[in-house]
Amino acid sequence: MDIIQGRVFRVIDGDTFDIDVTNIGKKNKFNYHAEERIRFSSIDAPEINSRQGQLDKLSLEELLLDKIVEISIEARDTYNRIVGEVKLVL
Numbered sequence: 001m002d003i004i005q006g007r008v009f010r011v012i013d014g015d016t017f018d019i020d021v022t023n024i025g026k027k028n029k030f031n032y033h034a035e036e037r038i039r040f041s042s043i044d045a046p047e048i049n050s051r052q053g054q055l056d057k058l059s060l061e062e063l064l065l066d067k068i069v070e071i072s073i074e075a076r077d078t079y080n081r082i083v084g085e086v087k088l089v090l
Helices: 051-064
Strands: 003-013 016-024 035-040 068-076 082-088
Touching: 003 035, 003 051, 016 068
Parallel strands: 035 082
Antiparallel strands: 003 016, 003 068, 016 035, 068 082
C-alpha cells in the first residue's frame, strides 16, 4: 500500500480535502503530484449544500486545516481523488 504525507491546505467538504505532498513512502508503486485531493475511505459526509454538510466541513477544518496527515492509499476514484485512510501526524 502506498503512503503519502502532507499539510492540509484546503477542506472541500466533510470528507474531502487537499494536501501539499511533502513525503512519499520509499516503497510506493505510483507517482504523486505536489498537491493531491484526498477523500476518506471510511466517511461519507452529507452533501456540502445541506446544513449538516456545512457543519461537517467546518468540523473537518477545525480538525485538519494546516495539520500534517499521513494517507494510506487504497485507490483513486472516478474524480481522480486519492481514497484512503487518514492519520493525523502533527
